[in-house]
Amino acid sequence: MSDAKFLSLEKLTLSYGKNVAVPEMDLDIGKGELVALLGPSGCGKTTTMRAIAGLLTPSSGSIRLDGVDITRTPANKRPVGLVFQSYALFPHLNVYENVAFGLRLMGVKGNDLDTRVKQGLKTVGLEKFTTRKPAELSGGQQQRVSLARSMVMEPKVLLLDEPLSNLDARLRLEMRTELQRVQKESGVTMIFVTHDQVEALAMADRIIVMKDGLIEQIGTPEQIYNHPVSDFVADFVGFENVFALHNGMLKTGEHEIDLHGTVPAHTRGLAWRPGTITLGSGPYRGKVRGTSFAGGTREYLLDTPLGQIKAECDASLPVHPFGGEVAFDLNVKKAAPLARFGGL
Ligand SMILES: Nc1ncnc2c1ncn2[C@@H]1O[C@H](COP(=O)(O)OP(=O)(O)OP(=O)(O)O)[C@@H](O)[C@H]1O
Numbered sequence: 001m002s003d004a005k006f007l008s009l010e011k012l013t014l015s016y017g018k019n020v021a022v023p024e025m026d027l028d029i030g031k032g033e034l035v036a037l038l039g040p041s042g043c044g045k046t047t048t049m050r051a052i053a054g055l056l057t058p059s060s061g062s063i064r065l066d067g068v069d070i071t072r073t074p075a076n077k078r079p080v081g082l083v084f085q086s087y088a089l090f091p092h093l094n095v096y097e098n099v100a101f102g103l104r105l106m107g108v109k110g111n112d113l114d115t116r117v118k119q120g121l122k123t124v125g126l127e128k129f130t131t132r133k134p135a136e137l138s139g140g141q142q143q144r145v146s147l148a149r150s151m152v153m154e155p156k157v158l159l160l161d162e163p164l165s166n167l168d169a170r171l172r173l174e175m176r177t178e179l180q181r182v183q184k185e186s187g188v189t190m191i192f193v194t195h196d197q198v199e200a201l202a203m204a205d206r207i208i209v210m211k212d213g214l215i216e217q218i219g220t221p222e223q224i225y226n227h228p229v230s231d232f233v234a235d236f237v238g239f240e241n242v243f244a245l246h247n248g249m250l251k252t253g254e255h256e257i258d259l260h261g262t263v264p265a266h267t268r269g270l271a272w273r274p275g276t277i278t279l280g281s282g283p284y285r286g287k288v289r290g291t292s293f294a295g296g297t298r299e300y301l302l303d304t305p306l307g308q309i310k311a312e313c314d315a316s317l318p319v320h321p322f323g324g325e326v327a328f329d330l331n332v333k334k335a336a337p338l339a340r341f342g343g344l
Contacts, residue, residue, distance in 0.1 A: 005064075006031035006189055007052070007157055012061035014047050014213075021047045022213040024061065029157075034183045035191045036200035038236075039210035045193040048210075049159045052191070054078045066156050081155035085162040087146040089134040095121065096130040099149045106153075120152035123182055140171040144178070151186065160192035164199060176203050197237050201225055209233050230340035234271035240310040241272040241330075244341050250330070252307040257284065261332030269338035272330060274299065274312035279320060282329025288320050302328065 007029040014022040022044040029035055037045045050056040052063060054075030062071045070078050089098050100117045108116065121127050124144035134142055143163065150158055163179065164172045180203055183190045194200050200207045201221040209216045209224065209232075217229045228234040234242045243250040245267055250259050260283055263270065279300065286302030286309060293315060300311045300320060311328065320326045 003031040004028060006033075006066060007191075008064045009048075009052075010062045010064070012048075012051065012063065013059045014044070014051050014056060015059045016047075020059070020213065022051075025213075025215065027208065027215065027218075029189060029191065031189055032187045033189055034180065034203065034205045035189075036204035036207045037191060037193045037210060038195070038197060038200040038207050039216075040195055040236075043210040044213040045195075045210060046161060047213075049082075049161055049191065049193055052157065053080050053082050053159055079154075079156040081150035081153055081158040083143075083146050083150050083158065083160040083163055085165055087134075087142045087166075089142060089145055089149075091134050094131050094133055095126060095137070095145050098134070098145055099152055102149060102153050116152050120148040123151055123186065124148045124178070138171070139167050140175055140178075143167065143175060147179070147182065151182070151188065156189065158188050158190045160190060162194060163192055164194075165196075172199075179203065201237070209236065226336065228271065228336055228338065230338055231269050231271070231342065234269075234336060234338060238273065239271035239336065240274050241277065242269065242338075243271070243306065244269045250306055255305055255307045257304075257306050259330075259332065263332055263335075264337050266339060267337040268344065269341035270330075270332070270335040271338060272335050274310040276331065276334035277309065277311040278329035278331060279311050279313050279326055280317075280328075282327050284328050284330065286326055286328055288322050288324050288326055291319065291322055300326075302326065304328070 005028045009025050009027040012025045013020060037048060039045055047056065051058055054073060058071060062069055096117055099120050100113060103113055103116055121130065124147050126141065126144050126148065129137065129141065164175050167175055176199065204221060206218065206220055207224045208218050211232050217224060217233050224233065225237055228237055231242045243252055245259065248259055249256045250270065284304060286304035288300055289303045290301035292299050296315055297312045298315045298319065302309045302311060
């Protein structure tokens with residue numbers, strides 16, 4: 001077993017009755033990686049996590065962890081931790097007892113128990129809160145208790161289901177950094193589920209983008225952000241202007257225009273972020289149908305022969321007035337070439 005295949009899913013098929021939610025998934029996760037499972041609602045993220053945790057029996061395929069086949073190992077015998085979205089803390093137990101709970105079940109006691117619980121609480125920065133009940137903690141602190149409770153069990157893999165979704169915006173930012181710190185310091189392999197691309201890009205070493213039960217793309221945040229392989233991923237990571245390319249024509253629905261410039265062979269589509277569209281010069285014409293000031297930049301919505309286009313330029317540049325015509329360019333060199341489009 002190499003470290004790159006620390007957790008390995010092979011041809012894993014996951015079904016609910018006759019409905020296949022995840023068909024034949026192949027996936028390798030390295031030791032010590034922080035991985036995000038990213039995708040829209042219903043794409044199979046939770047189903048995949050449940051299978052790794054042992055809460056769902058695969059219809060076929062296998063799961064190996066640290067060289068051991070755990071496909072049929074019961075959930076409570078797997079060295080896999082699970083942190084729920086809802087934290088699932090015991091309300092009547094204080095912080096210390098919540099963290100000690102699983103260890104006590106395993107028969108850990110005395111000094112050993114005390115040392116491990118205190119170490120767990122220290123890891124998440126909650127040493128001073130041992131006697132508080134969950135209701136006396138903020139959402140972020142409850143999340144930390146939940147994390148400590150899983151970490152003290154020393155799992156080989158820790159799964160986190162939408163770990164930040166119940167937190168307000170400020171706490172979410174704080175917990176992003178905190179989760180990363182705990183993961184890097186402990187070296188525990190972690191997989192977290194999210195439908196928030198910003199969260200995945202900010203935290204993960206590697207992102208797995210899922211769509212309809214299939215892996216659409218795997219890559220580092222930089223690869224996913226800069227080099228999406230398909231229109232689906234490009235849309236998901238905020239390209240906003242995503243067009244099919246067919247016989248040298250850019251297309252959206254009924255609309256099409258000539259593309260100026262050459263693209264790599266087998267390009268099925270092109271995607272531009274709003275900031276990479278040139279406004280004020282270029283071979284194309286559009287009509288300004290919306291403009292909004294966004295601090296350092298100004299955003300434009302244009303009606304064009306290619307449908308609606310979103311552009312963004314420096315706010316210090318002269319404003320293109322609402323209703324007026326404006327020239328624009330779609331610079332091929334600034335576009336992301338898409339190898340797949342519309343599922344093809
Ligand atoms: N208990 C179930 N019984 C039947 N079908 C289910 C069940 N749970 C999930 N599904 C179906 O399996 C597919 C994948 O669902 P899953 O919950 O894994 O998606 P998800 O990506 O985690 O979505 P979300 O972000 O909304 O949690 C969906 O089509 C869903 O309807």
